[in-house]
Amino acid sequence: NLTSGIVGLANVGKSTFFQAITNSKLGNPANYPFATIEPEEAKVVVPSEQLDHLQKLYASSKKVPAVLTIYDIAGLTRGASKGEGLGNKFLNDIRHVDGIFQVVRGFADPEITHIEGTVSPIRDLSIVQDELVLKDLEFLEGIREKLDRKISKAAKSSGEFKYMSAELELLNALEDHMYEGKKIAHFKDDWTPEEVSILNKHNFLTAKPTIVLLNVSPKNFLLQQNKYLNDVNDWMENYSPGDQVLLFSAEFETKFNEFMADNDVEGLDLYCKLQSGGEVDHKETCLPRLIHEMRKALGLISFYTCGPLEARQWTIREGTLAPQAAGVIHTDLEKTFISANITKFSDLAFMAPPLKESQLKAQALVKRGGKQYEMEDGDVVLFKA
Numbered sequence: 001n002l003t004s005g006i007v008g009l010a011n012v013g014k015s016t017f018f019q020a021i022t023n024s025k026l027g028n029p030a031n032y033p034f035a036t037i038e039p040e041e042a043k044v045v046v047p048s049e050q051l052d053h054l055q056k057l058y059a060s061s062k063k064v065p066a067v068l069t070i071y072d073i074a075g076l077t078r079g080a081s082k083g084e085g086l087g088n089k090f091l092n093d094i095r096h097v098d099g100i101f102q103v104v105r106g107f108a109d110p111e112i113t114h115i116e117g118t119v120s121p122i123r124d125l126s127i128v129q130d131e132l133v134l135k136d137l138e139f140l141e142g143i144r145e146k147l148d149r150k151i152s153k154a155a156k157s158s159g160e161f162k163y164m165s166a167e168l169e170l171l172n173a174l175e176d177h178m179y180e181g182k183k184i185a186h187f188k189d190d191w192t193p194e195e196v197s198i199l200n201k202h203n204f205l206t207a208k209p210t211i212v213l214l215n216v217s218p219k220n221f222l223l224q225q226n227k228y229l230n231d232v233n234d235w236m237e238n239y240s241p242g243d244q245v246l247l248f249s250a251e252f253e254t255k256f257n258e259f260m261a262d263n264d265v266e267g268l269d270l271y272c273k274l275q276s277g278g279e280v281d282h283k284e285t286c287l288p289r290l291i292h293e294m295r296k297a298l299g300l301i302s303f304y305t306c307g308p309l310e311a312r313q314w315t316i317r318e319g320t321l322a323p324q325a326a327g328v329i330h331t332d333l334e335k336t337f338i339s340a341n342i343t344k345f346s347d348l349a350f351m352a353p354p355l356k357e358s359q360l361k362a363q364a365l366v367k368r369g370g371k372q373y374e375m376e377d378g379d380v381v382l383f384k385a
């Protein structure tokens with residue numbers, strides 16, 4: 001179960017965002033089987049039109065969606081890597097999540113103090129990135145010291161020596177890269193499996209996929225514009241290439257929830273019109289989009305199991321083989337795996353209930369997958385064990 005955390009300086013809107021998640025209709029599903037909710041932890045349902053369709057098609061009594069866990073992480077301050085503020089707690093909390101939502105303040109509000117005095121998204125992006133990079137550099141140094149000692153003791157002809165030498169070479173290259181203020185995630189695009197295994201071992205902060213949320217006023221969000229956006233995009237291209245920037249408004253999300261709690265769509269529409277100077281009649285929450293983008297950034301895909309009792313969405317990493325996917329449902333199922341019957345969602349997308357399984361077979365829409373079958377996003381699966 002991969003997780004993500006909300007990261008940023010103080011007073012940029014992290015908690016407001018977290019509260020908006022918790023209060024949204026996607027947040028903390030009460031009937032979710034393994035929801036242990038802590039104050040800083042929220043589970044959000046991954047909205048899936050595919051699952052909705054499958055539930056109808058298979059006439060399943062209930063649907064069980066996938067969830068994404070999101071943590072509210074304490075605010076970072078300049079100097080966190082040197083232990084300033086809640087520095088160490090903060091950096092440890094980040095180490096435990098897989099992906100980062102980085103909230104950056106792009107709204108002006110004289111009432112809300114900015115910890116650095118003025119609103120400047122670029123400066124804030126730099127502060128956070130610098131702290132993460134500095135911490136990773138320190139971390140890397142520690143790893144290298146231990147590695148150097150091990151290498152000096154290993155026999156030069158051993159496989160271990162070769163592996164450790166490759167590791168050392170990679171660490172040195174990563175260090176040079178980080179000295180330019182850049183994140184490990186953007187060192188290169190075509191990582192070899194060996195490099196990936198080295199990276200996974202160390203859990204660097206700047207190796208985690210990041211989505212930047214530029215927190216803007218409701219007006220800016222509705223009009224999808226903000227005076228800092230171009231600068232932010234330029235900065236990202238140079239220092240955080242490949243990471244997405246999304247316009248987002250914690251204030252809008254809060255309002256949206258309030259209107260939804262009252263089922264007041266008219267009120268929402270009126271609010272949108274007023275805030276946008278008559279330009280926008282209606283706007284939905286951007287939470288579903290954020291969830292999907294984070295899953296994409298984490299390299300996650302879905303498969304489904306469907307029957308009369310339930311239609312259920314499961315989460316796996318891209319590249320997962322069928323037996324390991326079965327293991328997500330139940331560890332025993334991985335060991336006893338024989339094969340999988342697979343139907344592609346795209347073949348089911350335009351079918352109407354009631355579904356006749358015999359018809360799927362007749363049309364050869366059910367394929368058999370063996371132990372080497374690599375799961376694809378949207379597979380509807382029946383595992384045979």
Ligand code: GDP
Nearest residue numbers: 010011012013014015016107109112216250251
């Ligand atoms: P955090 O320290 O990053 O968790 O920030 P909070 O979410 O606690 O927000 C700090 C203050 O800024 C609170 O008073 C919020 O009401 C306010 N705030 C948060 N988001 C927005 C926003 O989008 N617009 C405005 N005007 N104020 C906001």
